[in-house]
Amino acid sequence: MVKSIEWAGEKVRILDQSRLPFEVVYIDCSDYSMVADAIKTLKIRGAPAIGIAAAMGVALSAQDIKASSFEEFMAALKPLMDTMISTRPTAVNIRWAMDRLKALMLKNRHLGVETLKKMLVYEAKAILEEDITANRAIGSWGAEFIKNGATVLTHCNAGALATGGYGTATAPILVAREQGKEVQVIADETRPVLQGARLTTWELMQTGVPVTLITDNSAGALMKNGRIDLCIVGTDRTARNGDVANKIGTYSVAVLAKENNIPFYVAAPLSSIDFTIPSGEEIPIEQRPAEEVTHICGHPVAPEGVRVINMAFDVTPARYVTAIITEKGVFRPGDLKKVTIEGVNLSELRLKP
Amino acid sequence: MVKSIEWAGEKVRILDQSRLPFEVVYIDCSDYSMVADAIKTLKIRGAPAIGIAAAMGVALSAQDIKASSFEEFMAALKPLMDTMISTRPTAVNIRWAMDRLKALMLKNRHLGVETLKKMLVYEAKAILEEDITANRAIGSWGAEFIKNGATVLTHCNAGALATGGYGTATAPILVAREQGKEVQVIADETRPVLQGARLTTWELMQTGVPVTLITDNSAGALMKNGRIDLCIVGTDRTARNGDVANKIGTYSVAVLAKENNIPFYVAAPLSSIDFTIPSGEEIPIEQRPAEEVTHICGHPVAPEGVRVINMAFDVTPARYVTAIITEKGVFRPGDLKKVTIEGVNLSELRLKP
Numbered sequence: 164m165v166k167s168i169e170w171a172g173e174k175v176r177i178l179d180q181s182r183l184p185f186e187v188v189y190i191d192c193s194d195y196s197m198v199a200d201a202i203k204t205l206k207i208r209g210a211p212a213i214g215i216a217a218a219m220g221v222a223l224s225a226q227d228i229k230a231s232s233f234e235e236f237m238a239a240l241k242p243l244m245d246t247m248i249s250t251r252p253t254a255v256n257i258r259w260a261m262d263r264l265k266a267l268m269l270k271n272r273h274l275g276v277e278t279l280k281k282m283l284v285y286e287a288k289a290i291l292e293e294d295i296t297a298n299r300a301i302g303s304w305g306a307e308f309i310k311n312g313a314t315v316l317t318h319c320n321a322g323a324l325a326t327g328g329y330g331t332a333t334a335p336i337l338v339a340r341e342q343g344k345e346v347q348v349i350a351d352e353t354r355p356v357l358q359g360a361r362l363t364t365w366e367l368m369q370t371g372v373p374v375t376l377i378t379d380n381s382a383g384a385l386m387k388n389g390r391i392d393l394c395i396v397g398t399d400r401t402a403r404n405g406d407v408a409n410k411i412g413t414y415s416v417a418v419l420a421k422e423n424n425i426p427f428y429v430a431a432p433l434s435s436i437d438f439t440i441p442s443g444e445e446i447p448i449e450q451r452p453a454e455e456v457t458h459i460c461g462h463p464v465a466p467e468g469v470r471v472i473n474m475a476f477d478v479t480p481a482r483y484v485t486a487i488i489t490e491k492g493v494f495r496p497g498d499l500k501k502v503t504i505e506g507v508n509l510s511e512l513r514l515k516p
Numbered sequence: 517m518v519k520s521i522e523w524a525g526e527k528v529r530i531l532d533q534s535r536l537p538f539e540v541v542y543i544d545c546s547d548y549s550m551v552a553d554a555i556k557t558l559k560i561r562g563a564p565a566i567g568i569a570a571a572m573g574v575a576l577s578a579q580d581i582k583a584s585s586f587e588e589f590m591a592a593l594k595p596l597m598d599t600m601i602s603t604r605p606t607a608v609n610i611r612w613a614m615d616r617l618k619a620l621m622l623k624n625r626h627l628g629v630e631t632l633k634k635m636l637v638y639e640a641k642a643i644l645e646e647d648i649t650a651n652r653a654i655g656s657w658g659a660e661f662i663k664n665g666a667t668v669l670t671h672c673n674a675g676a677l678a679t680g681g682y683g684t685a686t687a688p689i690l691v692a693r694e695q696g697k698e699v700q701v702i703a704d705e706t707r708p709v710l711q712g713a714r715l716t717t718w719e720l721m722q723t724g725v726p727v728t729l730i731t732d733n734s735a736g737a738l739m740k741n742g743r744i745d746l747c748i749v750g751t752d753r754t755a756r757n758g759d760v761a762n763k764i765g766t767y768s769v770a771v772l773a774k775e776n777n778i779p780f781y782v783a784a785p786l787s788s789i790d791f792t793i794p795s796g797e798e799i800p801i802e803q804r805p806a807e808e809v810t811h812i813c814g815h816p817v818a819p820e821g822v823r824v825i826n827m828a829f830d831v832t833p834a835r836y837v838t839a840i841i842t843e844k845g846v847f848r849p850g851d852l853k854k855v856t857i858e859g860v861n862l863s864e865l866r867l868k869p
Contacts, residue, residue, distance in 0.1 A: 352818070354733055365819045374822070375822075377826075378809055379733050381827060381830075383768035384767055384830035387830075387831075412732070414740060419768055456729060459812045459813065459815070460812065465537070465710075465713040465717055466537040469727070470728040470729065472738070
């Protein structure tokens with residue numbers, strides 16, 4: 164299994180996804196700003212992965228903080244966390260990771276700065292490990308919804324590369340295959356950054372899952388022609404009501420799936436669900452540079468000076484989402500808000516295949 | 517107005533669209549096989565334009581035929597026409613143009629081979645002129661459906677470059693602007709060959725129509741956000757029942773438009789309507805090389821050896837089509853079959869804005 168990120172002693176080692184699939188190059192980040200830059204420039208991407216990266220980046224640079232009190236330490240941590248949060252606005256995982264580190268610090272303020280520094284490293288590594296565990300659980304729950312012989316359409320990359328490992332959208336496919344089912348994947352290329360063409364195909368080819376690359380334009384026609392059995396995508400942030408922000412074009416896939424009576428699943432670790440916002444309308448949508456559209460691999464593909472709209476994400480309203488696959492089970496989007504209620508009987512809430 | 521093709525004495529001059537917008541280069545074709553090659557390799561593309569090109573290519577090489585009888589002449593013409601028809605299977609315009617030339621020959625067989633040769637040239641030039649006239653009429657009829665201040669989404673290129681001039685999908689926009697309306701265009705980039713990014717933006721920027729380039733993935737989100745007022749696309753072949761074959765991704769645009777209550781118009785000269793087939797299911801869909809998807813401008817964007825599906829077109833069922841804009845008026849897709857019935861009252865059949 165390819166590793167998108169790991170804690171390497173006094174470095175955070177990141178696989179440079181901007182150069183995949185042509186070069187497998189790792190970057191050793193020696194401080195938080197290198198990590199922030201790697202996030203901003205899409206060297207590491209995918210909501211869970213950038214949450215892990217942000218936590219590791221902060222933990223790394225926290226080691227260099229000279230502080231004589233808890234308050235001084237927290238004041239010095241704040242700009243590091245703010246930098247991380249500012250890198251990419253749509254995915255909630257960075258804020259979630261920062262909140263988690265902050266809460267840990269507050270809870271253990273009495274232990275002293277040096278201990279807190281060690282705890283940050285421990286926690287960042289735990290976030291990575293828990294992500295992998297969550298993804299395996301997503302895989303087990305989701306695999307129940309994949310029949311033998313199924314063809315799964317996915318959009319963008321919500322595979323191992325987008326996470327600590329195993330992937331979110333890819334996990335049910337991998338588990339289904341472990342269970343002996345034949346499953347194949349159709350990967351949307353996912354313009355403009357081509358995460359589907361460059362990353363999803365590459366990592367699935369390495370695991371032996373049969374994968375076919377298509378242009379984003381082809382998904383609808385294949386659905387209409389009966390060649391897609393279900394869709395599984397990831398999410399950068401899902402709201403309390405089940406509205407799903409994900410890579411631009413996800414909304415189109417969801418509408419086309421609904422029109423063709425094809426189930427549309429979203430694989431979402433709880434870390435990517437933002438229970439603080441009532442609906443997708445509150446999710447900020449990142450606008451990215453025009454050059455991502457006008458240039459491909461550095462080569463112009465449009466007239467100089469053309470006006471461009473380049474939204475990195477869109478929001479799929481919950482009514483298009485068949486179910487959300489989490490590490491706690493598969494739920495109807497409308498039931499998400501009940502999942503975190505204490506004492507709720509999850510087995511009653513879970514959707515059965 | 518940019519000229520995609522013209523009759524230049526003993527040559528057929530074609531603007532090489534594969535090099536646009538970076539180089540404006542014309543190719544002088546000296547025989548039919550050069551024209552056929554230009555069609556196959558997308559140096560000239562667009563259903564009306566390749567119909568014109570095929571007619572001109574046949575007319576050009578017909579001049580070199582040595583034949584002592586009408587039968588000999590027709591036997592020599594046949595392989596030229598067959599070659600043209602075999603270049604691209606989906607657009608009906610090439611077959612339409614060949615049928616038109618053949619009918620002209622049969623009707624005038626008594627005039628002798630040398631006269632028939634001249635008539636072929638005259639007819640090929642007439643097909644070009646009539647195309648421009650038809651497009652202006654499409655513009656006039658279609659402009660009635662464009663309100664002041666409208667934003668029009670288009671997919672692929674159905675502009676001047678795809679036709680003899682003026683365009684099909686672009687014609688209503690140009691006429692609306694001549695009428696003093698403010699109209700802007702959102703152009704889908706149209707992977708894999710990027711006709712929207714390379715051609716539609718380029719030709720509209722030259723005419724002064726405000727145009728914004730987006731990835732194909734962005735169309736749905738913009739519709740949902742209320743930023744598109746109507747869609748107008750071209751067609752490579754429309755069946756008698758109003759099913760529309762057009763560039764891959766058109767079906768997705770149509771479904772998204774329907775879902776968002778946005779009118780979806782197809783600009784179709786009668787030369788692109790195939791009244792011989794009852795529905796879109798009979799339209800052959802061209803499969804193009806994988807390299808169009810795995811490489812962009814010669815640069816790889818996917819792992820070597822990845823499996824690819826690359827359908828050049830899809831079929832949009834008539835139920836998604838608000839209306840078809842022809843040179844004879846704007847009609848509901850279901851009314852198309854009545855348009856050619858002799859004695860039918862077109863003004864009763866026409867859709868009013």
